[in-house]
Amino acid sequence: MEPSSVFAIQLLETLPEPEIAEIQRRQSDMSVSLQKANSSLSALNEFSAVKWAGLHPKFEAHTKLIKELQSDLDYVFRKIRAIKASLNLPNIDDDDEEEEEEEEGEGEREVEEQGEGEEEALGGGEASEERRGEEEERREASKDSANSKKS
Template sequence: MSLPQQVAKELLNASNDADLKQMEQDQTECLTIYQSTHDRLEAFNEFSKARYQNINKHFESHTTMLKEMKRDLDSVFAKLRKINIKLQQKYPDEMRQAREKHPAPEIEED
C-alpha cells in the first residue's frame, strides 16, 4: 500500500473528530502563513523591480553622459595636438625653450 493510500485510510478510520478538526485548523493556519508570505514576497519583488528599473535608467543615462564626455575630450585633445604640431613647426625655438622650462609631467602606469 502506498503512503497516500495509507494516510487516507488512517484519516477515514480516525474516530476522534477533535483530531480531524485540529488537523484542519493546522492546515488552514499553514495556508494562511503561506499566503501571507507569498503576498510579502510578491510585494518585495514588485518593489525591487521598480527600484531596479529606476536605477537602471539612471545608470544608462550616466553611461551615455560619460561616453559623450569621452568623445568631447578626445576631440579637444586631438585639436590640442594639432595646435601643438603647428606651433612646433612655426616656432621651434620657442617650443624647445617652453619644454625646458615646463617639462611634461611623468605619469606612472598602474
C-alpha cells in the first residue's frame, strides 16, 4: 500500500462518519462558491477587455493631442518671451507687482523683509535675491527705453 492511502485510512478511522460528511459538504459548497466567483470574474475580464479595446485608441489619440498642444503652447510662450525681451517690455506679472507695492503700506513691507529673512534661513535667499535683481534690471531697462522713446 502507498503511504498516502495508509494515511487516509488512518484518518478515516480517527474521525466519526458525520464529521467526514460535514467536511465533504463544506468542501462541495466552497467549490460551488469558487466556481461562481470564477465565472463572474471571467465575465468581468471579458467585458473589460472589450471596453479597453474600444477606448484604448481614443486614449492614445487624446494623449497625443495633449502632448502636441503642450509643445505648441511651450513654443508660443517661448516666442512671446523672446518678443518681450527684444522689445524690453516688462512681464505683466511685474506690472501687477509694482502696482501692489505702491498700494501696500510700510508695515507690509516690513513683513516682506521678515519673509526674506526666513527664505535666507531656509536656503532660498540667494536665489530670490538674484531673481529680485533680475526683475529690477528689467524694470529699469523698460523705464529707460520708455524714456528714450518719449524724447
